[in-house]
Amino acid sequence: MSEKKITSSELALKIRRDAIEMTHVSGGSHIACILSMADIIAVLYSDILKYDINNPEDSGRDRFILSKGHAGGGLYAALAEVGFFDVSELLTHCANGSRLSGHVSHKDVPGVEFSTGSLGHGACVASGKAMALKKAGSNARVYTVVGDGECDEGSIWETALFANHYRLNNLTLIIDHNKMQSLDYCENTIELGSLAAKFKCFGWDVIEVDGHNHAELKDAFLRPRTDKPRCIVAHTIKGKGVSFMENNILYHYRDPKDEFYDLAVAELEVEK
Numbered sequence: 001m002s003e004k005k006i007t008s009s010e011l012a013l014k015i016r017r018d019a020i021e022m023t024h025v026s027g028g029s030h031i032a033c034i035l036s037m038a039d040i041i042a043v044l045y046s047d048i049l050k051y052d053i054n055n056p057e058d059s060g061r062d063r064f065i066l067s068k069g070h071a072g073g074g075l076y077a078a079l080a081e082v083g084f085f086d087v088s089e090l091l092t093h094c095a096n097g098s099r100l101s102g103h104v105s106h107k108d109v110p111g112v113e114f115s116t117g118s119l120g121h122g123a124c125v126a127s128g129k130a131m132a133l134k135k136a137g138s139n140a141r142v143y144t145v146v147g148d149g150e151c152d153e154g155s156i157w158e159t160a161l162f163a164n165h166y167r168l169n170n171l172t173l174i175i176d177h178n179k180m181q182s183l184d185y186c187e188n189t190i191e192l193g194s195l196a197a198k199f200k201c202f203g204w205d206v207i208e209v210d211g212h213n214h215a216e217l218k219d220a221f222l223r224p225r226t227d228k229p230r231c232i233v234a235h236t237i238k239g240k241g242v243s244f245m246e247n248n249i250l251y252h253y254r255d256p257k258d259e260f261y262d263l264a265v266a267e268l269e270v271e272k
């Protein structure tokens with residue numbers, strides 16, 4: 001297979017379009033969670049990560065772990081669109097016997113680093129991988145995307161302590177800060193205060209960006225490293241790109257049915 005060169009804007013649109021299709025066909029959840037992070041994933045896979053679609057296990061590759069694994073459909077879409085596997089397979093998402101499960105799985109799926117879905121785990125594994133790579137003298141980097149609701153998990157703060165203690169400056173943790181979780185706004189569930197201030201306090205190099213602005217995201221990824229781990233607080237809108245899904249908590253779980261599917265597709269067509 002040959003790598004497909006694609007701009008981050010094209011990839012973001014494809015991820016959104018594929019995810020609408022996948023959740024429509026399967027009746028699967030988490031469409032708003034995918035739309036929220038689509039730009040972050042698109043910039044990573046088009047401009048930042050080092051990977052080889054013909055050698056997914058290449059030891060020099062950058063590692064990406066989607067810690068908010070419930071949005072796995074978005075990662076599968078990105079991997080298929082850059083050439084890790086055939087785009088047509090995306091329509092098996094969540095079907096019996098498919099390797100593309102709802103929460104992201106690395107079992108037999110090229111390009112997926114680690115299975116996630118139990119919130120708080122992926123970031124810990126990412127910090128462990130960053131430490132192992134550093135010890136091995138590797139230049140590879142580790143990136144992980146966490147949700148803001150996921151930051152209610154104590155293990156996220158253990159990761160924050162650990163990565164600072166070991167000065168894991170090869171680790172980048174991106175918070176998809178859409179201010180919502182599954183059933184309500186974050187502030188009504190567990191008040192988080194300023195995530196940027198908290199990570200700064202924990203000793204991280206913190207950059208805040210508009211998580212839908214590709215130039216800002218790219219700059220935050222490429223800015224010269226200090227000796228600290230990097231936290232990018234990406235301010236996002238849950239459901240971004242489909243007006244009636246934006247900031248609509250129903251679309252954490254609801255799939256785009258019938259006329260809602262047509263409307264969503266029509267809105268994304270206008271974006272082309």
Ligand SMILES: Cc1ncc(C[n+]2csc(CCOP(=O)(O)OP(=O)(O)O)c2C)c(N)n1
Nearest residue numbers: 033070117118119147148149150180181182
């Ligand atoms: C340990 C654990 N507890 C609960 C859940 C159920 N759950 C799935 S998604 C979600 C909300 C996550 O919110 P957030 O991290 O903000 O994700 P986003 O809104 O970006 O999708 C919850 C509680 C889970 N997957 N894992």
